[in-house]
Amino acid sequence: MLAILGMFSEDRLEWTPDQLMERLGYSRPTLYRYLKILKEQGMLASLPNAGYILGPKVVEMDYLLRRSDPLVLEGAGLLRELAQRHPCTAFLVRWYRDRVLCVHSETSAPDPKSSYPRGRPMPLGRGAVARAILAHLPRRQLMPILERNRAEFGIADGGADLRAVLDRLRQVRRTGVAVARGEITPGAVGIATPVYDAGQSPIACICVTIAERRAPEPVVARIADEVRAAGRGLTAALARHRAREPA
Numbered sequence: 001m002l003a004i005l006g007m008f009s010e011d012r013l014e015w016t017p018d019q020l021m022e023r024l025g026y027s028r029p030t031l032y033r034y035l036k037i038l039k040e041q042g043m044l045a046s047l048p049n050a051g052y053i054l055g056p057k058v059v060e061m062d063y064l065l066r067r068s069d070p071l072v073l074e075g076a077g078l079l080r081e082l083a084q085r086h087p088c089t090a091f092l093v094r095w096y097r098d099r100v101l102c103v104h105s106e107t108s109a110p111d112p113k114s115s116y117p118r119g120r121p122m123p124l125g126r127g128a129v130a131r132a133i134l135a136h137l138p139r140r141q142l143m144p145i146l147e148r149n150r151a152e153f154g155i156a157d158g159g160a161d162l163r164a165v166l167d168r169l170r171q172v173r174r175t176g177v178a179v180a181r182g183e184i185t186p187g188a189v190g191i192a193t194p195v196y197d198a199g200q201s202p203i204a205c206i207c208v209t210i211a212e213r214r215a216p217e218p219v220v221a222r223i224a225d226e227v228r229a230a231g232r233g234l235t236a237a238l239a240r241h242r243a244r245e246p247a
Contacts, residue, residue, distance in 0.1 A: 001034045005043060008054055010120065016051035062119075065103075071195070071204055072104045074237040078206065078230045079106040086223060088210040091116075093192075095133045095203055098124060098145055103204075109211065116184070125152035128180040128190035132205045135172035136194045141201060142169075176231075177224045181212060189215040191223050193231035197238050206231050 003024055007015055021031050035052065038044040042057030066072055071092060079090040089107040093100050100122045116122045124130050124145075134142060146153055146165065155161045172178045180190045188209045194202035208223055215223075 001038055004031075004034055004038060005054075014047070014051045014053050019051070069103065070238055070241045071234075074241060075195075075206070075234045076104055076106070078234055079104065082106070082206075082208055082223075082226060082230060083108040085226065086208065086210060086219075087214060088208045088223075091129070091207045091209070092195075093122065093129050093133075093205050093207055095205070098148065100124065100129050100133060100205075111211065112209075123152065123184060124149055125154065126180070127184040128178040128192035129205055129207050131169060131172050131178035131180070132192035132194050132207070133202050135169040135178065136202045138200060175224075176228050179220060179224065185209065187212050189220060191220060191227050193224075193227045195231050195238070196235045198242065206234060 004020060007020065007023065017028075017031055017035065020026070020035075021028060024031070026034070035044065039046060039052075039055065042055045042060070044052045045055040046052050071094060075092045079092060082088065082090040083106040087109045089105055089109055089112045091102050092104040094103045095101075102116055102118050102120065102122070105118060122129050124134075134145065137145070146155060146162065150156075153161075153165050155165060177191060177193045182188060184190065189212050190207055190209050192205045192207035195204040195206060197203045206227055208227055210219075210223065
């Protein structure tokens with residue numbers, strides 16, 4: 001059943017039973033049993049004479065996530081502070097399963113520069129958000145990700161391209177912040193830093209995007225300092241949240 005839910009994406013919002021059977025290899029009785037359960041639970045909805053789409057339970061679960069996720073609860077205020085200081089959009093982006101996904105944002109820009117609202121996965125091979133997270137992953141975790149996504153990172157056979165990617169990530173690791181100009185949204189500058197929970201690997205990042213015309217180097221440097229401080233503050237807040245949890 002989880003495999004069925006995993007078939008839905010921005011590129012494929014609707015599936016017919018025949019398409020799911022062909023892709024997943026389930027027998028017709030098995031597939032229809034799973035579809036019936038998912039529909040009864042509200043995870044899927046059926047369209048007349050068509051296929052299946054995601055159902056209303058997904059919306060309900062998104063509401064509950066907003067009310068319960070410590071990353072959002074502890075980080076929303078920090079995003080508002082960043083957005084109050086600059087005409088920008090400030091994001092919280094969570095890292096999971098080789099994906100970077102916006103879970104909360106605050107904006108003060110009259111013309112926000114962003115192509116990735118809450119819930120839309122961001123590219124892994126470009127942009128400040130992905131580099132801020134990847135640069136701080138342990139090598140044993142990073143290398144399989146680069147190998148699985150060679151095309152997205154522009155890594156060809158031979159190794160030279162891989163070395164260039166690693167050099168760029170090492171630079172981000174040294175400074176603690178990634179800066180990208182126009183890599184995802186034309187005319188926008190992204191400035192991002194990692195956020196940690198338990199362990200040595202980042203679980204998320206804080207990112208500010210601002211129009212390039214409003215972001216000369218001194219402004220970018222100032223925002224980078226503020227974003228780094230916000231990332232450290234959120235990491236500390238998550239540690240305090242864990243300490244308050246009942247044993």
